[in-house]
Amino acid sequence: MVKKYLMTPGPTPVPAAVASAQTVDMVSHRGREFHELYQYVTKTLREVVGTSHEVYLLTGSGTSAMEAAVANLTSPGEKALVIRGGHFGNRWADILKEYGVMVRAIDVEWGRAVNPKLVAERLAEDTENETRAVFTTFVDTSTGVVQDVEEIGRIVADKNALLVVDAVSGLGAVDYRMDEWNVDVTLSASQKSFMTPPGIAFMSLSGNAWKVCERAKCPRYYWDLRKCRQFGEKHETPFTPAVATLRALAKALELMMEEGLANIFARHEKMARATRAAVNALALRLFALNPADVLTVIRPPDDIGADELRGHIARTYGVVFGGGQGQLKDRIIRIAHMGAVGPFDIITAVSALEAGLADKGYVFELGVGVGAAEEIIKEM
Numbered sequence: 360m361v362k363k364y365l366m367t368p369g370p371t372p373v374p375a376a377v378a379s380a381q382t383v384d385m386v387s388h389r390g391r392e393f394h395e396l397y398q399y400v401t402k403t404l405r406e407v408v409g410t411s412h413e414v415y416l417l418t419g420s421g422t423s424a425m426e427a428a429v430a431n432l433t434s435p436g437e438k439a440l441v442i443r444g445g446h447f448g449n450r451w452a453d454i455l456k457e458y459g460v461m462v463r464a465i466d467v468e469w470g471r472a473v474n475p476k477l478v479a480e481r482l483a484e485d486t487e488n489e490t491r492a493v494f495t496t497f498v499d500t501s502t503g504v505v506q507d508v509e510e511i512g513r514i515v516a517d518k519n520a521l522l523v524v525d526a527v528s529g530l531g532a533v534d535y536r537m538d539e540w541n542v543d544v545t546l547s548a549s550q551k552s553f554m555t556p557p558g559i560a561f562m563s564l565s566g567n568a569w570k571v572c573e574r575a576k577c578p579r580y581y582w583d584l585r586k587c588r589q590f591g592e593k594h595e596t597p598f599t600p601a602v603a604t605l606r607a608l609a610k611a612l613e614l615m616m617e618e619g620l621a622n623i624f625a626r627h628e629k630m631a632r633a634t635r636a637a638v639n640a641l642a643l644r645l646f647a648l649n650p651a652d653v654l655t656v657i658r659p660p661d662d663i664g665a666d667e668l669r670g671h672i673a674r675t676y677g678v679v680f681g682g683g684q685g686q687l688k689d690r691i692i693r694i695a696h697m698g699a700v701g702p703f704d705i706i707t708a709v710s711a712l713e714a715g716l717a718d719k720g721y722v723f724e725l726g727v728g729v730g731a732a733e734e735i736i737k738e739m
């Protein structure tokens with residue numbers, strides 16, 4: 360048997376207490392127990408999102424909330440600006456096009472964050488003020504880059520446009536403040552920093568976003584957020600939700616509140632720093648120039664295929680890393696440190712990486728990466 364260690368950037372490891380929260384007796388989603396569960400989850404998520412607005416729960420993965428954002432906030436033929444610097448920025452553009460929205464994109468080299476000045480320039484070029492929304496990604500998990508949403512928010516706030524942020528990655532592990540940063544829509548999902556199985560997405564809308572939602576003309580039924588708001592008033596969802604997963608999410612949020620958001624952010628920052636120190640010590644290249652604290656993206660040595668190395672490490676040592684997506688397929692390895700991650704997960708990851716590299720003939724001093732990570736970790 361090879362013991363498995365999941366180090367992919369979603370789904371992430373689920374703590375036993377969270378997993379077992381799903382196994383208690385089922386309840387009606389129209390009864391008192393569910394109302395309490397709904398209230399706890401949405402109230403706590405508001406704290407994590409940094410908003411005074413309600414949070415609504417969707418039964419689906421992160422993309423369901425992305426599609427819900429487009430369906431509820433746009434109308435065919437309208438103009439939208441998309442910041443596109445990775446696989447998930449591309450996804451925004453793809454969904455918008457499907458809904459007949461005219462997409463203008465700021466294409467950012469993968470691995471770099473957008474220069475917020477470019478957003479200001481693009482919006483200024485639109486002299487008729489026809490851009491109705493700006494769509495961006497907090498952390499694009501395909502590149503490991505974190506965007507300066509605060510600065511983008513400052514720029515978009517001066518315009519007649521909504522700022523819609525895919526925070527599937529990063530939220531719950533990296534400081535994020537929807538209201539303070541002038542974000543109109545924030546969406547995320549259960550399976551990354553929230554340490555919960557996949558299946559629940561959630562989103563929050565500002566007052567301006569709700570005004571747009573009321574008059575938007577794209578078709579919507581299952582993802583109609585007006586229904587979510589109507590049922591939310593009674594602490595319910597319009598359709599049967601994933602009750603068991605919601606219980607798991609409630610437990611995960613309880614654990615998160617016990618730890619405290621500031622401590623969670625500090626833990627992720629430290630795990631990221633330890634991982635990056637190991638990568639540097641191994642003389643490997645970091646892919647992201649503005650790296651997020653939830654994953655470390657590395658380029659393997661030129662003569663070793665990324666997928667070959669990743670597959671070898673998974674099969675031989677049981678440590679499962681993420682691979683490249685889109686144009687980065689077979690070019691990178693993504694080491695996740697989001698959610699239920701502690702120092703010895705990082706040591707395990709780096710140690711497995713070293714063993715795999717050594718097996719593939721990469722020349723380095725065994726243990727140098729682990730040592731570098733320990734130098735950071737031991738200050739704890």
Ligand SMILES: Cc1ncc(COP(=O)(O)O)c(C=O)c1O
Binds near residue numbers: 500528
């Ligand atoms: C930044 C980002 N956005 C959106 C998604 C899509 O989420 P899902 O796969 O849950 O639909 C992901 C998934 O990895 C993601 O990382």
